[in-house]
Amino acid sequence: MEFILHINVKKELLRAMCTALLLFLTTVTSAEEGASVKNSQCHNYAGGHVYPGEASRVPVSDHSLHLSKAKISKLAPNWEGTAVINGEFKELKLSDYKGKYLVFFFYPLDFTFVCPTEDHRH
Structure with a gap:
């Protein structure tokens, strides 16, 4: 037992x-x-x-190959563009901000899902 x-x-x-x-x-x-x-x-x-x-x-099955020019730890790609600042159009380029921090904010159009008037606090 x-x-x-x-x-x-x-x-x-x-x-x-x-x-x-x-x-x-x-x-x-x-x-x-x-x-x-x-x-x-x-x-x-x-x-x-x-x-x-x-x-x-990128997986082979992904037929829409997209390569971003912006890369972490690399210099920002050169750019130029038109912006609305204080209600006026102004030409801007990356070199205008050399030595400064820069944050981009994009939205498609006014009164769409992302409206800049809702983000005034930023």
């Missing part, structure tokens, strides 16, 4: 250890998958790629 009890205890202990190992491996795998998804979200923004060398990572 003591021998049978000893074998049952070993079986239960082995079963518990296997269950714990399985749970541990499942947790580690889930964490790695979550990190992979988060990492890919950091590389892709607004349908473009923001890290240098991202073109090689």
Whole structure:
């Protein structure tokens, strides 16, 4: 009887250890998958790629190849454009802001989903 009890205890202990190992491996795998998804979200923004060398990572199934000229840790691409400042049109270019911080704010048209009058606090 003591021998049978000893074998049952070993079986239960082995079963518990296997269950714990399985749970541990499942947790580690889930964490790695979550990190992979988060990492890919950091590389892709607004349908473009923001890290240098991202073109090689574009899946073959993606027929709409988009390469962003703006890259993290790289110089901003040169640009020129017309802006409305204090109700007047003004020509601007990147070199006007050399040595200063610059934040772009784009919106498609007035009275669309993003209206600049709603963002006056920024």
